Amino acid sequence: MGCGGxxxxxxxxxxxxxxTQRLSALGASSQSKAERIVQSVLVQQNTAGRPMxxxxxxxxxxxxRYVERAExxxxxxxINSNMLIDLGELAPEMQEKQWIGVLRILRLDxxxxxxxxLLADKVAKESRCLLGNSFAxxxxxxxxxxxxxxxxKARENARSIRENISAEMWETLNTLxxxxxxxxxxxxxxxxxxxxxxxxxxxxxxFQGVADQTLPHAQSWQFTQLAxxxxxxxxxxxxxxxxxxxLQSADGSYSAMDTPLRNIQWMGMLRSCCSIEAYQRKHxxxxxxxxxxxxxxxxxxxxxxxxxxxxxxxxxxAGIAASVHPQQVDQAERILGRLNxxxxxxxxxxxxxxxxxGFLREIQDHLADASIAIENAxxxx
Amino acid sequence: xxxxxxxxxxxxxxFSADLTPRPHYEPVYGQLAGLDQADFExxxxxxxxxxxxxxxxxxxxxxxxxxxxxFPFDLVPRIVPAAEWQTIEKGLEQRIIALNMFCHDVYHEQxxxxxGLVPPELIYSAQMFRREMIHVSVPNDVYIHVCGTDLIRxxxxxxxxxxxxxxxxxxxxxxxxxxxxxxxxxPGLFESYRVRSIEDYPYNLLQCLKELAQYHSDDPTIVILTxxxxxxAYFEHSFLARQMGVELVEGKDLIVDNNFVYMRTTAGMxxxxxxxxxxxxxxxxxxxxRSDSILGVPGMMNAYRCGNVALANAVGTGVCxxxxxxxxxxxxxxxxxxxxxxxxxxxxxxxTDKDDLKYVLEHMxxxxxKSTNGSGGxxxxxxxxxxxxxxxxxxxxxxxxxxxxxxxxxxxxxxHPSLIDSHFEGxxxxxxxxxxxxxxxxxxxxxxxxxxxxxxSLVVNSSQGGGSKDTWVVEDVx
Numbered sequence: 001m002g003c004g005g006x007x008x009x010x011x012x013x014x015x016x017x018x019x020t021q022r023l024s025a026l027g028a029s030s031q032s033k034a035e036r037i038v039q040s041v042l043v044q045q046n047t048a049g050r051p052m053x054x055x056x057x058x059x060x061x062x063x064x065r066y067v068e069r070a071e072x073x074x075x076x077x078x079i080n081s082n083m084l085i086d087l088g089e090l091a092p093e094m095q096e097k098q099w100i101g102v103l104r105i106l107r108l109d110x111x112x113x114x115x116x117x118l119l120a121d122k123v124a125k126e127s128r129c130l131l132g133n134s135f136a137x138x139x140x141x142x143x144x145x146x147x148x149x150x151x152x153k154a155r156e157n158a159r160s161i162r163e164n165i166s167a168e169m170w171e172t173l174n175t176l177x178x179x180x181x182x183x184x185x186x187x188x189x190x191x192x193x194x195x196x197x198x199x200x201x202x203x204x205x206x207f208q209g210v211a212d213q214t215l216p217h218a219q220s221w222q223f224t225q226l227a228x229x230x231x232x233x234x235x236x237x238x239x240x241x242x243x244x245x246x247l248q249s250a251d252g253s254y255s256a257m258d259t260p261l262r263n264i265q266w267m268g269m270l271r272s273c274c275s276i277e278a279y280q281r282k283h284x285x286x287x288x289x290x291x292x293x294x295x296x297x298x299x300x301x302x303x304x305x306x307x308x309x310x311x312x313x314x315x316x317x318a319g320i321a322a323s324v325h326p327q328q329v330d331q332a333e334r335i336l337g338r339l340n341x342x343x344x345x346x347x348x349x350x351x352x353x354x355x356x357x358g359f360l361r362e363i364q365d366h367l368a369d370a371s372i373a374i375e376n377a378x379x380x381x
Numbered sequence: 382x383x384x385x386x387x388x389x390x391x392x393x394x395x396f397s398a399d400l401t402p403r404p405h406y407e408p409v410y411g412q413l414a415g416l417d418q419a420d421f422e423x424x425x426x427x428x429x430x431x432x433x434x435x436x437x438x439x440x441x442x443x444x445x446x447x448x449x450x451x452f453p454f455d456l457v458p459r460i461v462p463a464a465e466w467q468t469i470e471k472g473l474e475q476r477i478i479a480l481n482m483f484c485h486d487v488y489h490e491q492x493x494x495x496x497g498l499v500p501p502e503l504i505y506s507a508q509m510f511r512r513e514m515i516h517v518s519v520p521n522d523v524y525i526h527v528c529g530t531d532l533i534r535x536x537x538x539x540x541x542x543x544x545x546x547x548x549x550x551x552x553x554x555x556x557x558x559x560x561x562x563x564x565x566x567x568p569g570l571f572e573s574y575r576v577r578s579i580e581d582y583p584y585n586l587l588q589c590l591k592e593l594a595q596y597h598s599d600d601p602t603i604v605i606l607t608x609x610x611x612x613x614a615y616f617e618h619s620f621l622a623r624q625m626g627v628e629l630v631e632g633k634d635l636i637v638d639n640n641f642v643y644m645r646t647t648a649g650m651x652x653x654x655x656x657x658x659x660x661x662x663x664x665x666x667x668x669x670x671r672s673d674s675i676l677g678v679p680g681m682m683n684a685y686r687c688g689n690v691a692l693a694n695a696v697g698t699g700v701c702x703x704x705x706x707x708x709x710x711x712x713x714x715x716x717x718x719x720x721x722x723x724x725x726x727x728x729x730x731x732x733t734d735k736d737d738l739k740y741v742l743e744h745m746x747x748x749x750x751k752s753t754n755g756s757g758g759x760x761x762x763x764x765x766x767x768x769x770x771x772x773x774x775x776x777x778x779x780x781x782x783x784x785x786x787x788x789x790x791x792x793x794x795x796x797h798p799s800l801i802d803s804h805f806e807g808x809x810x811x812x813x814x815x816x817x818x819x820x821x822x823x824x825x826x827x828x829x830x831x832x833x834x835x836x837x838s839l840v841v842n843s844s845q846g847g848g849s850k851d852t853w854v855v856e857d858v859x
Contacts (some may be wrong), residue, residue: 051644051646051647051648051651052646052647052648053628053630053634053644053645053646053647054634054645054646054647055631055633055634055645056628057647156610159436159610159619160609160610161629162436162619162620162623163619163620163622163623163627163628163629164629167435167623170435170436171434171435171436174433174434174435174436175434178433178434219647320647323648324647324648325648378647
């Protein structure tokens with residue numbers, strides 16, 4: 001009897017986009033599904049808290065992840081459009097590099113549709129007319145990883161679990177979605193990029209704040225936290241990676257570049273990570289590569305850096321694991337706990353010079369492993 | 382704005398024959414007549430925006446992309462005086478009790494068939510009669526836990542029952558949301574009235590579902606089963622789950638093991654006691670009904686027959702929705718309750734009856750012919766506006782399969798003022814009150830008033846250009 005149901009469930013379509021995680025496919029636990037089901041039937045009678053449907057947990061997770069992703073894309077595109085204004089005067093040849101950097105951060109540089117776009121020489125031309133308007137709107141509207149795509153996905157997930165999120169969360173997200181629809185949306189992104197991109201970043205932050213203040217801080221909230229911080233840690237890694245790469249490849253060493261140009265670049269990186277003010281206050285505007293990397297990767301206090309995010313994700317998964325199966329050690333918790341320790345006890349030499357790339361790669365691999373472990377443990381019952 | 386208002390020779394809810402407002406409408410009329418159009422328009426936009434931002438939408442199937450639409454909301458409230466409502470309430474209670482006894486009877490002793498009041502062949506040929514339910518006991522002998530009965534008013538203002546929806550009636554979320562939005566955009570209108578609250582509907586529904594749990598435990602696991610996000614009524618399923626604080630599940634979230642139903646949670650399998658299912662019998666269990674259903678749960682029917690899970694509504698209530706069974710409801714009321722029906726049916730010609738059939742075929746151009754298993758305004762013929770070819774075609778269909786058709790005279794539905802462009806015009810309306818049946822029937826005070834926004838149209842279905850109104854049951858006007 002049960003087999004039929006299980007077979008049916010396999011065909012269910014997940015709304016999530018798990019491509020990136022599948023790249024490094026590591027099974028979480030070799031424990032078979034049947035075993036897990038038997039165990040959990042036994043466990044279920046004494047679970048104190050209210051159980052949560054796997055489907056709901058998954059939608060909760062992806063809703064939160066997509067909102068966070070939309071926010072990052074909006075910020076990165078906006079900051080880089082603004083930077084082009086400054087670069088246009090100082091180093092026109094940097095402009096194209098800059099856009100390709102953005103594409104790399106968003107993992108779009110290898111996509112066929114983007115290749116076409118590049119071949120058509122649009123980037124080069126457009127970027128020279130200062131703001132690269134049409135490129136920005138491309139990132140917002142058309143690409144398969146566009147802002148609108150992310151917000152739509154987030155809303156689709158939210159819509160399938162409306163009874164599990166607060167009315168205020170739904171209304172915030174829904175309002176954000178409707179802001180990005182209509183025939184004139186492309187026009188609006190081209191004419192008022194600042195306003196449109198800001199509305200997305202602010203909309204995301206509003207949504208997260210509303211979630212914190214209206215959703216009970218139980219399992220479902222912890223899934224949103226987990227997703228948000230995993231996404232954030234990953235994005236910051238990508239931003240740091242790409243920016244250091246651009247500056248390094250510019251002339252072999254950071255210092256070889258003109259100081260103003262270099263500073264613009266570093267500040268752009270901080271802005272892309274929403275960290276400029278916090279950094280300025282801590283290091284009084286000393287834009288030193290090692291300090292920058294240290295701040296964005298290892299700082300314990302700023303909520304916009306990798307270590308903080310990993311730690312927050314670890315706390316969230318620990319909370320989920322404790323309420324679901326207190327006796328077992330959760331695979332994702334293990335991975336994130338180890339990663340957290342690694343970041344906490346890292347030395348500056350691990351992140352300076354050529355070591356940085358490897359260090360970032362390692363963090364990203366661990367993050368991907370954690371995502372897969374979460375999926376196996378909670379979503380694929 | 383009422384300058385050009387016409388009565389069109391039918392019953393008008395707001396005005397009596399000499400165009401003076403009826404007493405219970407006086408305060409509303411006074412306020413609406415004093416409004417200017419821009420103000421009204423502003424309030425309407427406010428309402429539309431609220432609906433959109435809250436995602437109170439339904440999905441239109443005919444559109445390829447499955448576009449979400451707002452259910453058009455008409456800001457002029459429909460008002461029913463308490464005294465009038467009392468009769469409706471009594472009539473609905475009487476009707477649901479009789480229908481429920483009928484369900485129990487046809488799946489057990491079948492007294493009503495053996496005594497010849499309802500022809501057995503009619504029941505056995507009903508598409509929605511479920512042989513699987515014969516001699517299956519359901520909790521508290523209640524089959525129809527939620528019923529939506531469509532009422533209309535004829536040209537003299539009498540309330541008549543047009544049809545019963547004893548399977549999974551939808552629309553109740555709009556009733557609740559309409560009221561919320563009405564309070565937001567037109568708080569002033571409520572001032573002169575004492576409008577009966579409808580807020581307790583989700584609470585009552587939850588109580589009704591709790592009573593179904595097998596051991597009446599304090600904390601049964603109750604879920605709503607939805608076909609999923611693409612269903613046109615998905616908003617309502619989610620709305621009710623939110624209002625009641627129960628889990629909303631899809632078929633793929635459930636699994637049957639050893640005749641118990643479980644849901645898949647992050648912590649493993651969790652037993653389910655009561656399912657308020659919003660999918661039809663046909664799709665409930667691919668092992669028992671339609672094998673191509675991917676909405677249902679294999680093995681559900683066995684778990685249900687074992688009494689390990691309760692369903693609301695019970696399986697097999699569709700037999701009451703069959704329009705060929707509908708003409709017998711007054712008989713049922715007399716048979717089971719020994720009472721006279723309080724709410725009457727629309728007079729109906731049964732095509733299975735020889736005399737009736739003869740009459741129908743001779744008077745096709747005056748009648749409305751309905752397929753007994755159609756709904757949503759599909760599969761019917763409006764004789765008075767059909768071409769001779771269409772009539773001949775339908776006559777052939779009736780003759781070849783009389784079981785499948787009934788016919789009624791056209792009922793001139795009552796009209797109610799709606800804002801059309803810049804002034805008020807009369808538009809046809811009906812009323813769908815919702816009845817819950819736990820230990821005893823509870824009728825929601827009001828219901829969904831649907832309005833045909835097309836001029837002269839008699840079809841109020843949302844799929845065919847209908848809108849809705851807030852419906853007030855008011856104590857005597859001060």
